[in-house]
Amino acid sequence: MTSNVLHTIRANMEEFSKGQKRIADFILANYDKAAFMTAGRLGKTAQVSESTVVRFAMQLGYDGYPAMQKAMQEIIRGKLTSIQRIQVSGDQLSGTDIMGEVMQRDMQSIHSAIDQVDREQFDRAVEMLLHAKHIYLLGVRSSAFLAGYLNFYFHLIFENVTLVQSSAAGEIYEQLVHIGPGDVLVGISFPRYSKMGVNAVQFARDRGAEVLAVTDSKMSPTYQIASTSLLVRSDMISFVDSMAAPLSLLNALIVAVGRHRRDELSRILGDMEQVWSKYSIFGKSEDE
Secondary structure (H helix, E strand, O other): OOOOHHHHHHHOHHHOOHHHHHHHHHHHHHHHHHOOOOHHHHHHHHOOOHHHHHHHHHHOOOOOHHHHHHHHHHHHOOOOOHHHHHHHHHHOOOOOOHHHHHHHHHHHHHHHHHHHOOHHHHHHHHHHHHOOOOEEEEEOHHHHHHHHHHHHHHHHHOOOEEEEOOOOHHHHHHHOOOOOOOOEEEEEEOOOOOHHHHHHHHHHHHOOOEEEEEEOOOOOHHHHHOOEEEEOOOEEEOOEEEOHHHHHHHHHHHHHHHHHOHHHHHHHHHHHHHHHHHOOOOOOOOOO
16 A cells, blocks of 8 residues: 555545545545544544544545544654644643643553564664764754654664754764764654754765764655665654653663673673762762
8 A cells, every 4th residue: 555645535536426525525625634533523523423534444445434544644743843732732631630641642652662572684784884984973853852862772772873963954063074984873863853954964965974873754755865774663642742652662772782782791890889979969968
């Protein structure tokens, strides 16, 4: 099946019933809104039953409405402005228990990631990092803190790590000036995709470096450039990008790499504990 649900709908218009055509017409004209509607809300808007919406999704070849909804979201998540995100998020949160609803969605995102992340690509990513001559970490906008988090732990594991700061486009290329064959750039990119970040990833690839993309889908521009990709969805909750699942994946990557360098990591952490104690970095316990 094509990844673009709109193309699929247009190709099957003649086969739809009257009710299904009303659903199709609404989606084609308002897919940016339909992508975040529940099946019940979409049915009410198109003046059909919720079960008709579910059957419509299955007739298109999807397992159910949630699968079709995700396909629609893939099309527009990288294009929505912050204002549009707020406008289309009305169906996502009821407003009665924001904390519980948001945390529940984070849990669901991580649970989905467990099933969806490609284990072979994950193992390949670990090998790439272990054998890299130099590791560069890049994340722009909301992805920047993920790169910083990865940098904190990778600096304990590797001696050859550079966090590429993204305060200005020109400075990014200056920090990547020495990148080349044998190096690995970890490019972290989630909607809305930053053109500055994508161009920097392309620059690294053009210089002969391997690119490990941590991104959300095969439609991501970073995925198209990368030699290896770890796909994990960030959840869009109103104007906020929830990075619970991507952060959990990075934790797994850190632990996996750390296990391969366990002896060296133990030595480094042992040395750091002495430094932290000597300079009272964390203060003294009550027993001391």
